Amino acid sequence: MNIFTRRYWNKLKYYFSSILSVLLGLIIIFPLIYAIFAGFKDNVNFDIYPPTILPDTFQLNNFIYVLTKTLITRYMLNSFIIAITATVVRLILSTLASYAFAFFKFKGKNFFFFFIVGTMMIPSEALLISNYLTISELGLLDSYLGVVCVYFVSATQVFMFRQNFLTISGSLREAAFIDGCNDLQFYSQICIPVSKPVITALGLSSFISVWNTYLWPLLVTNREEMRTVQVGITMLSSSDTAAKGHVFAAVGIILIPMIVLFGISQRNIVHGISSGSVKG
Amino acid sequence: MKKWKKQLSFLMILTMLSTALAACGTPKEDEKGAENATEDQSKDTAKEGEKTEIGDDLVPTEPTEVTFWHSISGDKEIVLKEIVDDYNAGPGAEIGVTVNPIFQGSYDEFSTKLTASLQAGDTENLPDLVQLSSKGIFDVKDSKYIYFVQNLLDKDPNGIDPATFNAASAAYCTYDGDLLGVPFSTSSIMVYYNKDHFTEAGLNPEAPPTTLAELADAVKKLTIKNGDKIERYGLGTRLRFFILGTWVPSLGEGHAMFNCENGRAGTPKEINMTKDGSLETILTEWNKVLATGGVEYTDAAPNESFLSGYYSMMFASTSSLATVLAQTEETGTMNLGVTEITKVNDSSSSATGIGGSALYMFDRANENSILGAWDFIKYLATPEVSAKWYMSTGYYPMNMEAMESEEVKALTAEHPQYEIINTILEHSAGYTNYTEPWIPSFTDTDSLVQDEIIKLSDGSQDIETTIANIETGATQKLNDYNSAN
Numbered sequence: 216m217n218i219f220t221r222r223y224w225n226k227l228k229y230y231f232s233s234i235l236s237v238l239l240g241l242i243i244i245f246p247l248i249y250a251i252f253a254g255f256k257d258n259v260n261f262d263i264y265p266p267t268i269l270p271d272t273f274q275l276n277n278f279i280y281v282l283t284k285t286l287i288t289r290y291m292l293n294s295f296i297i298a299i300t301a302t303v304v305r306l307i308l309s310t311l312a313s314y315a316f317a318f319f320k321f322k323g324k325n326f327f328f329f330f331i332v333g334t335m336m337i338p339s340e341a342l343l344i345s346n347y348l349t350i351s352e353l354g355l356l357d358s359y360l361g362v363v364c365v366y367f368v369s370a371t372q373v374f375m376f377r378q379n380f381l382t383i384s385g386s387l388r389e390a391a392f393i394d395g396c397n398d399l400q401f402y403s404q405i406c407i408p409v410s411k412p413v414i415t416a417l418g419l420s421s422f423i424s425v426w427n428t429y430l431w432p433l434l435v436t437n438r439e440e441m442r443t444v445q446v447g448i449t450m451l452s453s454s455d456t457a458a459k460g461h462v463f464a465a466v467g468i469i470l471i472p473m474i475v476l477f478g479i480s481q482r483n484i485v486h487g488i489s490s491g492s493v494k495g
Numbered sequence: 496m497k498k499w500k501k502q503l504s505f506l507m508i509l510t511m512l513s514t515a516l517a518a519c520g521t522p523k524e525d526e527k528g529a530e531n532a533t534e535d536q537s538k539d540t541a542k543e544g545e546k547t548e549i550g551d552d553l554v555p556t557e558p559t560e561v562t563f564w565h566s567i568s569g570d571k572e573i574v575l576k577e578i579v580d581d582y583n584a585g586p587g588a589e590i591g592v593t594v595n596p597i598f599q600g601s602y603d604e605f606s607t608k609l610t611a612s613l614q615a616g617d618t619e620n621l622p623d624l625v626q627l628s629s630k631g632i633f634d635v636k637d638s639k640y641i642y643f644v645q646n647l648l649d650k651d652p653n654g655i656d657p658a659t660f661n662a663a664s665a666a667y668c669t670y671d672g673d674l675l676g677v678p679f680s681t682s683s684i685m686v687y688y689n690k691d692h693f694t695e696a697g698l699n700p701e702a703p704p705t706t707l708a709e710l711a712d713a714v715k716k717l718t719i720k721n722g723d724k725i726e727r728y729g730l731g732t733r734l735r736f737f738i739l740g741t742w743v744p745s746l747g748e749g750h751a752m753f754n755c756e757n758g759r760a761g762t763p764k765e766i767n768m769t770k771d772g773s774l775e776t777i778l779t780e781w782n783k784v785l786a787t788g789g790v791e792y793t794d795a796a797p798n799e800s801f802l803s804g805y806y807s808m809m810f811a812s813t814s815s816l817a818t819v820l821a822q823t824e825e826t827g828t829m830n831l832g833v834t835e836i837t838k839v840n841d842s843s844s845s846a847t848g849i850g851g852s853a854l855y856m857f858d859r860a861n862e863n864s865i866l867g868a869w870d871f872i873k874y875l876a877t878p879e880v881s882a883k884w885y886m887s888t889g890y891y892p893m894n895m896e897a898m899e900s901e902e903v904k905a906l907t908a909e910h911p912q913y914e915i916i917n918t919i920l921e922h923s924a925g926y927t928n929y930t931e932p933w934i935p936s937f938t939d940t941d942s943l944v945q946d947e948i949i950k951l952s953d954g955s956q957d958i959e960t961t962i963a964n965i966e967t968g969a970t971q972k973l974n975d976y977n978s979a980n
Contacts, residue, residue, distance in 0.1 A: 258825055259826040259827075261826075262822070263803060344607075344611045348615045351611075351615040433608065434607070434608050437597055437620065439597065446598075449568060449600060451568070452568060453569025453572075455811070
């Protein structure tokens with residue numbers, strides 16, 4: 216009797232949470248769906264109140280305009296270069312730093328670790344001007360390096376990887392060292408493979424956040440061919456026009472790489488989020 | 496001990512008084528009075544600093560690229576690019592000048608960027624020509640890198656005749672008695688309304704409301720409610736500085752938003768509109784409109800909802816005229832009506848103020864780029880280019896002769912809505928103190944005023960509290976700036 220009710224409850228819970236997840240998912244994805252459909256609308260359709268989700272006719276004018284009349288492909292390339300470079304460098308630096316924090320013993324280890332983690336509390340807006348001055352003095356304005364170098368170190372990632380490496384037991388490392396393994400080998404052959412889910416999750420979130428940054432690339436670039444997608448989209452939009460078909464078409468176009476990336480690594484992300492920061 | 500405390504408090508009161516009584520100091524006067532004038536470069540102000548000498552032939556001696564930063568996006572940017580391309584292929588090519596227009600984000604983002612560039616003192620990466628809003632120009636008006644356009648107006652015999660500017664627009668970009676910039680993208684606030692809704696509601700579409708009391712009546716008739724839900728708002732607009740810039744001075748002589756001629760005679764030290772009764776009069780009248788329950792008072796960008804028919808009226812810039820008109824004609828959703836901004840009451844003037852932005856020049860210690868930028872400005876100030884810019888945006892033409900050109904007349908004949916610009920100009924002639932203010936923390940103060948008025952609108956506070964809060968907040972911001980500078 217008791218077992219039956221527990222099973223029954225579990226089933227009910229399972230169904231209930233599934234339905235809730237689907238509903239939440241729909242609510243979250245709704246703006247994206249709307250935006251993609253809106254890209255197909257013509258100006259007349261845009262102005263209807265109450266607004267409609269589906270366009271009357273699917274017409275490609277907005278997409279054609281965006282692809283032919285603007286530099287969107289160039290912007291996408293720029294954003295891609297910046298996001299990929301930032302993500303790769305970030306992962307390399309933060310995994311190496313975390314390795315040190317997790318396995319080495321040295322004076323001031325905790326101080327340095329909290330010092331790095333403490334930088335998470337400083338809002339990036341507060342650093343805008345001083346970072347600009349630095350980049351300007353280094354003569355890196357209008358270069359990929361100038362845009363990307365502020366993203367090279369991520370305190371969040373150092374923290375996450377350290378927590379993750381701490382789950383690898385010290386005795387495992389000792390055993391490996393007795394077998395003639397050195398630190399770099401242990402890092403590359405054990406720590407990295409074990410952390411794959413976390414690497415995927417953090418890599419992806421870092422890629423997306425850099426891809427979506429707006430103000431910093433706007434500040435340090437002055438040539439149109441150095442601009443990123445977010446800046447490009449702002450250029451298309453203007454407060455006095457109601458017909459934002461071009462903007463939505465552009466949004467649809469720049470969503471494609473994101474969606475593809477998500478599709479590829481979806482399993483890893485979920486796994487990474489639920490296992491990354493737990494010290495088990 | 497006690498005596499010492501007394502003396503100290505006396506001293507404090509004295510210093511407080513002296514700051515309160517301080518007149519409008521332009522930077523050069525402030526400098527004389529500053530006790531601890533350092534050798535700081537920032538003291539090297541716009542008017543006093545070393546300026547690049549301009550030769551007499553006023554033509555660049557070698558091929559020059561002019562960097563032009565702006566915040567013009569969307570359809571207007573396409574027009575701007577056309578104008579620049581025409582210049583580069585024509586008059587620019589003749590003297591070896593190439594203008595390179597670069598979009599730098601919204602007014603506020605642009606301002607952040609410019610402030611950073613100026614702090615860096617990186618003349619290499621400074622622009623030669625900038626389009627700045629009221630916030631943007633305040634932040635840099637005293638910079639040693641800014642170059643008064645007046646210098647070139649005085650020097651160039653074949654330059655621009657300042658009489659061809661719209662006087663009010665010129666006053667908008669005049670600082671300390673001289674023209675700091677040129678009025679390339681100045682605009683006014685006006686009312687856009689849906690004539691079909693007017694007819695439907697039994698109002699005369701040819702006689703839109705002229706005072707706030709009449710507006711209240713119209714809003715009441717235009718609003719459609721379904722139980723508690725509003726299906727159509729009579730009016731969608733948030734009270735911004737742009738609107739108050741007209742309403743406050745329209746109440747008569749001596750009414751101003753801020754002292755120091757709204758920042759044109761130096762940095763304002765005090766907010767005026769809370770003390771001279773202007774805000775009280777305006778909010779009392781505005782409350783009548785709010786009482787109808789048909790005002791969407793939180794919408795800072797009402798264009799979209801207006802165009803979709805969700806609002807019957809909106810307050811928006813004249814610079815939206817071309818786009819709104821094109822949109823309504825393309826979609827055929829409404830007959831568009833436009834009229835001057837509603838007057839506060841019967842006794843207030845019919846003049847409309849000036850806001851928006853203007854073009855300013857920077858001195859990068861390079862005579863050629865100054866001359867190149869100046870040549871481009873002269874091109875923008877020709878009647879033909881001014882007319883083109885006006886017709887495709889709704890911004891006032893830099894050269895008012897454009898209003899008499901055949902193209903503009905033809906456009907006005909075809910689209911009678913453009914006649915409103917002439918009406919506004921006519922009614923505003925002679926009123927040059929109706930300007931959007933140049934104050935420190937422009938955006939913050941503007942938001943503060945908007946937020947307080949929203950609190951009044953939703954009934955969470957009364958007029959008295961609203962005014963008191965605005966006064967406290969704005970005074971705090973002014974004092975913070977003035978004590979730090």
